[in-house]
Every structure is written in structure tokens, then in C-alpha cells.
Amino acid sequence: xxxxxxxxxxxxxxxxxxxxxxxxxxxxxxxxxxxxxxxxxxxxxxxxxxxxxxxxxxxxxxxxxxxxxxxxxxxxxxxxxxxxxxxxxxxxxxxxxxxxxxxxxxxxxxxxxxxxxxxxxxxxxxxxxxxxxxxxxxxxxxxxxxxxxxxxxxxxxxxxxxxxxxxxxxxxxxxxxxxxxxxxxxxxxxxxxxxxxxxxxxxxxxxxxxxxxxxxxxxxxxxxxxxxxxxxxxxxxxxxxxxxxxxxxxxxxxxxxxxxxxxxxxxxxxxxxxxxxxxxxxxxxxxxxxxxxxxxxxxxxxxxxxxxxxxxxxxxxxxxxxxxxxxxxxxxxxxxx
Numbered sequence: 001x002x003x004x005x006x007x008x009x010x011x012x013x014x015x016x017x018x019x020x021x022x023x024x025x026x027x028x029x030x031x032x033x034x035x036x037x038x039x040x041x042x043x044x045x046x047x048x049x050x051x052x053x054x055x056x057x058x059x060x061x062x063x064x065x066x067x068x069x070x071x072x073x074x075x076x077x078x079x080x081x082x083x084x085x086x087x088x089x090x091x092x093x094x095x096x097x098x099x100x101x102x103x104x105x106x107x108x109x110x111x112x113x114x115x116x117x118x119x120x121x122x123x124x125x126x127x128x129x130x131x132x133x134x135x136x137x138x139x140x141x142x143x144x145x146x147x148x149x150x151x152x153x154x155x156x157x158x159x160x161x162x163x164x165x166x167x168x169x170x171x172x173x174x175x176x177x178x179x180x181x182x183x184x185x186x187x188x189x190x191x192x193x194x195x196x197x198x199x200x201x202x203x204x205x206x207x208x209x210x211x212x213x214x215x216x217x218x219x220x221x222x223x224x225x226x227x228x229x230x231x232x233x234x235x236x237x238x239x240x241x242x243x244x245x246x247x248x249x250x251x252x253x254x255x256x257x258x259x260x261x262x263x264x265x266x267x268x269x270x271x272x273x274x275x276x277x278x279x280x281x282x283x284x285x286x287x288x289x290x291x292x293x294x295x296x297x298x299x300x301x302x303x304x305x306x307x308x309x310x311x312x313x314x315x316x317x318x319x320x321x322x323x324x325x326x327x328x329x330x331x332x333x334x335x336x337x
């Protein structure tokens with residue numbers, strides 16, 4: 001009954017199922033491993049953040065370039081603040097006990113001994129960067145040579161929360177903390193990294209370090225989890241459809257062996273025969289009752305009636321003597337003669 005599985009058409013279906021099911025399972029497992037890696041990186045990031053608060057700071061050069069391992073580590077750099085290029089980063093949110101508060105970062109470039117500058121986020125202030133009263137609260141950076149220590153961060157990009165990559169900001173403001181944005185504002189090179197101070201001067205508030213890109217339980221991590229479910233559902237759907245097609249084909253083969261035709265075949269067989277029969281009987285049934293076959297019968301009746309009338313005339317002698325006299329007709333030869 002299942003010999004149809006060896007036909008060319010079913011060979012194609014079988015090969016597709018055999019290849020599709022392992023592929024879907026592999027892709028689902030890979031997406032699940034990506035989600036597990038995000039969970040593990042989240043835990044590692046939390047552990048590194050906790051260790052970074054107590055660990056001794058390391059020189060900036062030893063932690064570059066910034067990656068998932070060095071992000072959040074305590075880095076130290078020595079130089080002089082460029083007070084002529086202090087910038088405000090507007091529309092930045094800081095989480096506090098009272099919820100999310102809107103404000104702005106205070107960023108000052110530190111000119112290091114090698115000539116390049118390191119962006120330093122000295123802290124966060126509540127308010128509007130465009131308001132003169134709020135901007136006036138920003139404390140001036142210390143003069144002279146200083147050593148700064150803070151959590152190392154990678155340059156921001158367009159996908160970073162709070163970034164304004166469209167431009168159009170007033171002078172003295174910066175939408176995205178990155179070397180690509182700063183290189184057009186200052187006449188010297190800038191490190192492709194920045195640090196946030198752990199102990200900023202009052203009234204500034206410390207900006208906590210953000211998790212490295214591609215790590216932690218962000219939206220992409222939950223997308224990996226959703227893709228995992230989709231691939232496993234696809235694998236189950238392929239199995240379900242294969243069994244359904246096999247069952248339908250087997251039932252059709254069994255019905256054919258028993259001589260049971262599908263409804264479509266019965267309709268195609270009975271339809272034309274019934275129509276032909278109706279087409280043949282219709283005209284005969286609806287043919288008129290009077291026709292050429294009845295004409296000879298009526299003529300015979302008329303001829304019989306005419307013959308009867310002529311016979312009656314001859315018997316009564318109404319034809320003006322053309323007939324035989326009654327007397328003569330009645331004379332008989334005597335038997336004796």
C-alpha cells in the first residue's frame with residue numbers, strides 16, 4: 001500500500017523532508033545557543049562591573065581597543081582638560097530612586113601626553129541643555145595636569161539609546177559620543193573610546209557604565225529566543241505535512257484497490273452520460289403528436305367516407321338513370337326455365 005513512496009514524485013518530497021527537518025533543528029539550536037551566550041555575557045558583565053569597582057585601574061593604552069572584555073574596566077589617563085572644548089550631550093536619561101530623569105551629560109576632552117584626546121564624561125545634570133540656567137550649573141574642569149580614572153566605554157553609534165545622529169544641535173552640544181563625531185569639532189586626534197568618572201564633582205551625578213554592545217539581555221537576545229521557537233515550529237510543520245500527505249495518498253490507493261472512485265471521478269463519468277441521454281430523449285418526448293405519420297390515416301378515412309356516399313347514391317338511383325332499375329335488379333330467371 002505504501003509502494004507509492006518509491007515513485008519519482010515522492011522521492012522529491014522525501015528528500016525535501018529529510019533535508020528540511022535537520023536544517024530547521026540546527027538553526028533552532030544555533031539561535032538557542034546565541035541566547036544562552038547572551039545570558040552568560042550578562043552574568044559576566046555584572047561580575048566584571050562588580051569587580052571593576054574594587055579593582056585597581058589600568059593604563060588606558062593596555063585596555064584598547066574596547067571589546068566585551070575590557071568594556072567597563074577601570075582605566076586611568078593623565079593629561080590636561082581642554083576647557084575650550086567642553087560639550088553638553090543633551091537628552092540623556094539617568095535612572096534614580098525616583099525613576100528615570102531627563103538631563104544631559106557634561107563631556108570634556110582630556111589632552112594626553114601622546115597628543116590625542118580622551119573624551120571624559122565628568123557627570124550628568126538634570127534639566128535642559130538648551131536652558132541657560134541649567135547650563136550655568138556645570139562646574140568648570142580642573143586646571144593643570146590631572147589623572148582621571150573611570151569606567152572604559154566604547155564609542156556610541158546610531159543604535160545607542162539617547163543618541164541624536166541627525167545633527168542640527170546648537171554650538172557646544174554633541175549628539176553622539178564617538179571619535180567620528182568629535183574629529184570634526186577639534187583640531188587633534190581623539191581616542192575611539194571614552195570614560196565615565198566614578199566620583200564626579202558636585203553637583204554632577206556619576207553616569208553608570210553601559211553594557212558592551214552585543215552582550216546582555218537586550219532586545220536582540222529575545223529576538224534570538226523568538227527565532228529559536230520559529231525554527232522548531234518549522235521542523236514540526238514539515239513532519240506534520242509529510243505524514244498528512246502520506247496518509248492521504250495511502251487512503252486514495254486503498255480506495256482505488258476497492259474500486260471506489262473519488263467524487264470528482266464519479267461526477268465526470270455520470271455528467272456527460274446523463275446529459276447525452278437527456279439530449280436523446282428530449283426531442284422524442286417533446287415531439288408533436290400530429291405529423292406526417294397521421295396524414296395517411298386521415299386520407300384513408302376521407303376516402304372511406306366518400307366511397308360510402310357513392311355507394312349510397314347508386315343504391316337509391318339518384319344518379320339520374322345512370323343506375324340499374326330497381327325492377328330489373330330484382331328480376332330473377334325462373335327456376336323452371
